[in-house]
Amino acid sequence: ETGVTQSPTHLIKTRGQQVTLRCSSQSGHNTVSWYQQALGQGPQFIFQYYREEENGRGNFPPRFSGLQFPNYSSELNVNALELDDSALYLCASSLGQVEQRTYEQYFGPGTRLTVT
């Protein structure tokens, strides 16, 4: 069974630039959620994709957008980067919404984004 993978591992961008982060979900999982984790904080929910459609969104501005592909891999795009966007970005996959157990999420290793 293949776990959740993310790329790149680290990224340095300049304020105002755009970035795309990628995630491959665990084998058999059809739901992907993205989180932003600042130092010393818990992960903050950005949005969730279920079967290629956005299924819910947290309190993040529209410059945070995403996609899910037919193979359930996913992208997180952030436009007009700000200094406060510097954080660890985590992707988590799960089985879906059939029953409660399917809400269990498994995280990838994360992408560390630094905005200068």
Add this chain to the structure above:
Amino acid sequence: QKEVEQNSGPLSVPEGAIASLNCTYSDRGSQSFFWYRQYSGKSPELIMSIYSNGDKEDGRFTAQLNKASQYVSLLIRDSQPSDSATYLCAVNNPGGFKTIFGAGTRLFVKA
């Protein structure tokens, strides 16, 4: 009031002792509750899920849920230095699609 609250710690316990981690949540309609462990510089790892009132045991870990009090806890028996990490409490919204994390409790187990 934060949606999910945890004592930030650090909580320090001697090796072999029981570590008790606590969490409260604000949305009474929440149905799914999780504990994740996060080592420094790593991503969160799921260690327990609980959906019904009462206790759920898995090895050295016991999760406890009291929906009436909106309270979730994690007990770690026979604590080991390798248990030293940040423990994150997570709660799903009633619709299930949004997981809200607490800020985490740092645990130190002294050898």
